Amino acid sequence: MSLLSRLPAGLLLACALLLSVPARAEPSVTQYFHDLQSLQAGFTQRVSDAQGRIVQESAGSMAMQKPGRFRWDYTAPSPQTIVADGQRLWVHDPGLDQVTVRPLDAALGGTPLALLSGAAPIEDVFKVGPVQNRGGLSWYLLTPKDDGSDFKALRVGFRGDTLAALELEDALGGRTRVEFSHLQRNGRVDPAQFRFTPPPGTDVIGDAG
Numbered sequence: 190m191s192l193l194s195r196l197p198a199g200l201l202l203a204c205a206l207l208l209s210v211p212a213r214a215e216p217s218v219t220q221y222f223h224d225l226q227s228l229q230a231g232f233t234q235r236v237s238d239a240q241g242r243i244v245q246e247s248a249g250s251m252a253m254q255k256p257g258r259f260r261w262d263y264t265a266p267s268p269q270t271i272v273a274d275g276q277r278l279w280v281h282d283p284g285l286d287q288v289t290v291r292p293l294d295a296a297l298g299g300t301p302l303a304l305l306s307g308a309a310p311i312e313d314v315f316k317v318g319p320v321q322n323r324g325g326l327s328w329y330l331l332t333p334k335d336d337g338s339d340f341k342a343l344r345v346g347f348r349g350d351t352l353a354a355l356e357l358e359d360a361l362g363g364r365t366r367v368e369f370s371h372l373q374r375n376g377r378v379d380p381a382q383f384r385f386t387p388p389p390g391t392d393v394i395g396d397a398g
Contacts, residue, residue, distance in 0.1 A: 218329040218345050221352065222311045227254040227378045230369035232261075239362030251369075257293055258383040272385040277397075279385040288387045290395035315343065326353050 229252045236245040247266060253259035256275065263269040270281040273293050280289045311317070311331070318330035326346035333340065339360055346354035351374075356366045387393050 218317060218331075218347075219311050221347075221350075224375075225255070226375045228252065228372070228374055229376065229378060230372040232367055232369050234365065234367045236365045237363065252378055252382055254378045254380070254383065258380075260382050270385075272383060274383050274385060279387075281385070281387070281391070285392075286390070287392045287394065288397075290393065290397050292396075328356075 229250075231250050232248065234245075234247045235243055237243050247263055249261060249263040249265070251259065251261045257273055258275050259271075259273045261269075261271040268283050270279075272279045272281075276293055278291050278293050282288075314334060315331035316334060318332065321328050321330070324346075326348055329345045329347075331343040331345060333343075340357055341360055342358045344354075344356040344358070345352065346356070351372070352369075354366060354368045356364055358364050387397065
């Protein structure tokens with residue numbers, strides 16, 4: 190089960206990090222994502238069902254750069270690569286020897302990856318609730334403005350003034366939590382990693398342009 194399989198009508202979820210600066214106030218989640226230009230990190234992902242039982246764990250690395258570019262490389266339990274090049278979203282599954290490609294706007298919609306990729310301002314997509322303290326993190330509750338969304342809520346956790354975790358709750362009560370390590374925010378990102386060419390001999394589903 191990949192990142193894609195936990196999100197609305199064909200797509201997505203995403204991301205997180207660490208660090209605190211005690212002399213500063215709690216961050217504004219809206220301002221944080223307005224100011225976010227790039228991000229690189231390792232990640233772990235845990236998917237649990239409505240009863241809280243973990244049904245899938247995975248890990249890998251990610252990078253994003255506004256506007257509309259990101260890359261998720263899953264390394265465990267099986268490899269998979271998801272790349273957004275600003276116009277299209279590519280999903281490469283080596284196990285199936287298959288690549289699927291979709292227009293980026295149609296793929297993201299009001300999903301959490303739209304938040305990180307800069308596809309839309311946070312206030313255009315989500316209602317921002319009050320902050321709550323839980324598990325050593327300060328959590329903001331974001332609820333989708335689209336009543337037809339397939340997920341109920343996105344919780345954004347900060348440690349100090351640094352993003353530490355994202356947690357998605359779907360319409361059936363299942364949750365996907367992503368935590369990051371070795372975060373680099375607004376640093377230099379190699380743009381080449383946001384270009385994708387299907388490997389020779391791979392089946393391509395969709396319009397590769």
